Amino acid sequence: MTKVLVATEKPFAKAAVDQIEAIVKNAGFEFAKLEKYTDTADLLEAVKDASALIVRSDQVTAEVVDAAKDLKIVVRAGAGYDNLDLEACSAKNIVAMNTPGQNSNAVAELAFGMMISMARNAYNGTAGTELRGKKIGIHAYGNVGLYVAKIAQGIGMEVYAFDPFVDAEKIKADGVTPVGSVEELYSTCQYISLHIPATPQTKESINFDLLSKMPANAVLVNTARKEVIHEADMIKLMNERADFSYISDIAPDNKDEYAAFEGRYFFTPKKMGAQTAEANINAGVAAANQIVGFIKEGNATFQVNK
Ligand code: 3PG
Numbered sequence: 001m002t003k004v005l006v007a008t009e010k011p012f013a014k015a016a017v018d019q020i021e022a023i024v025k026n027a028g029f030e031f032a033k034l035e036k037y038t039d040t041a042d043l044l045e046a047v048k049d050a051s052a053l054i055v056r057s058d059q060v061t062a063e064v065v066d067a068a069k070d071l072k073i074v075v076r077a078g079a080g081y082d083n084l085d086l087e088a089c090s091a092k093n094i095v096a097m098n099t100p101g102q103n104s105n106a107v108a109e110l111a112f113g114m115m116i117s118m119a120r121n122a123y124n125g126t127a128g129t130e131l132r133g134k135k136i137g138i139h140a141y142g143n144v145g146l147y148v149a150k151i152a153q154g155i156g157m158e159v160y161a162f163d164p165f166v167d168a169e170k171i172k173a174d175g176v177t178p179v180g181s182v183e184e185l186y187s188t189c190q191y192i193s194l195h196i197p198a199t200p201q202t203k204e205s206i207n208f209d210l211l212s213k214m215p216a217n218a219v220l221v222n223t224a225r226k227e228v229i230h231e232a233d234m235i236k237l238m239n240e241r242a243d244f245s246y247i248s249d250i251a252p253d254n255k256d257e258y259a260a261f262e263g264r265y266f267f268t269p270k271k272m273g274a275q276t277a278e279a280n281i282n283a284g285v286a287a288a289n290q291i292v293g294f295i296k297e298g299n300a301t302f303q304v305n306k
Contacts, residue, residue, distance in 0.1 A: 002029040003070075004291055005050035006284075007043055009058050010270060011035040012077075016280035020054065023288040027296065040064075047071065052291040054284065055083070057271060060096075062088035073294050075302075077283040078103055078274055079143065080225060082198040086305040095294060097302040099286040101143040103279035107249075108147030110273045111193050111223045112155070114247045114266055118219060121263065129217075132156035137189030139182065140196040141166045144223065148193050149176050160189055187213040191221065198225035208233035214244070222248040223273045238264065249273045 004024045006017065017033065024031040034046040040063075047053060047068035053060070054075050065071065065088040073095045076084055081098045089096045112131075120128035136152045138145040141163035152159045159176045162185040168178040179185045186192060192214065196202045207230040211220065218241070222229065231254045237244055238261050251267035252258075258265045274283065293299035300306075 002051045002295060003049055004029050004031055004052040004054065004288070005046055006031075006033040006035075006054045007037070007046060007058055008033075008035050008054075008056050009037055010056055010275070012056075012280040012284050013277040015277055016284040019281060020284045020288040023285065023292060027292040029292075029295075052295065054287045054291070056274075057083050060084045060089075065089055065092055065094060068094075073097065073291055075099065075287040075290050077280075077287040080197050081304050082225065082227075084304075090305045094305075095300055095303050096305040097287075097290055097294075097300075098304055099283045099290065099302065102282035102286045103274035103276075104143035105147050106276040106279035107144045107223050107273035108151055109276075110249060111144075111148055111221050112151050114223075114249070115191065115219065115221055118245055118247055118266060122266070131191070134158070134191060135160060135189040135215075136191040136193060137162065137179075137185040138176070139163075139185060139192055139194050140224075141171055141176070142195055145193075145195045146174065148195070149174055157191070160185055182210065183213060186210050187215070190215050190217055191219050193221045194224040194228065196224055196228055198227040202228045204228070204230040206230060206234075208237055211237050211244070212241070217243045217245075219245045219247065222246070226250050226252050 006020060021031045037043055043064060044067040047064055049070055050068055051070050052073045054077055056077055060074055062085050071094050075097045077099050079098055079100055084096050086096055119131060132155055135158045138148050138161040141161040149159050160179050161171050161176045162179050162182050171178040206228050231252050235257050245264040247266045249268050250271045255267060290302055
């Protein structure tokens with residue numbers, strides 16, 4: 001029997017799990033779940049007889065792939081798939097997919113929630129500032145970047161974007177100003193919202209040189225991945241520029257070093273960007289449907305290890 005396992009260290013909302021279970025069972029498959037596990041051994045045990053796997057940021061390493069003797073497909077219910085060992089999957093003919101766009105609005109809303117909280121001094125009773133009229137630079141104009149642009153326009157911000165993989169005309173058509181280089185984006189915009197994936201090329205790419213180009217009262221908002229930040233450079237910059245603030249959806253590894261920068265940083269305790277019922281339902285249901293489509297019809301749209 002085809003067994004579909006949902007393995008989520010950070011569980012989906014119940015409504016999402018219920019819908020995933022219904023899709024799996026309607027397809028005639030068996031449903032299993034492993035939530036809030038703290039030990040990889042539990043995941044290794046649970047995947048043993050799974051044919052399909054749905055995960056979030058859970059680490060699907062070569063060890064996990066090796067333990068999953070019957071696995072045909074793994075779907076990362078979300079956008080970034082840096083947690084999947086694609087080589088290990090390909091070596092065992094396991095199809096790996098993501099569910100692009102399904103949780104993007106939730107991530108964009110969190111970016112603004114955190115920006116407004118920072119601009120209002122975490123609502124501590126003192127006078128803050130407004131986002132209206134300020135320049136925001138969107139670093140990578142994908143699904144999340146597009147939602148960020150729309151919200152920023154609603155607030156009345158001037159919106160710029162840099163993405164070498166997106167046609168400048170498409171960006172312009174959204175009322176956003178495309179810029180020709182990452183340096184230009186950072187030197188133009190007081191706010192930068194990061195949406196690049198974590199890849200060998202982007203890891204630690206947000207460094208001192210780039211960040212030091214940002215104008216006065218700069219704010220970097222990171223709802224992408226902590227790994228893209230050069231952590232030592234960020235500390236150096238925060239030390240040198242008392243006007244610089246850093247907001248991140250998940251704390252950096254060196255978070256204790258930020259204690260000296262009271263009021264200029266905010267980190268979520270866990271990655272919260274996609275942590276809404278709507279995003280969980282969208283991404284979870286898409287993942288379940290993609291599994292059914294692949295197993296029943298061989299539909300490999302959204303495969304990322306082609
Ligand atoms: C994504 O890449 O889709 C987001 O970072 C969400 O990750 P999560 O499912 O672990 O919250």
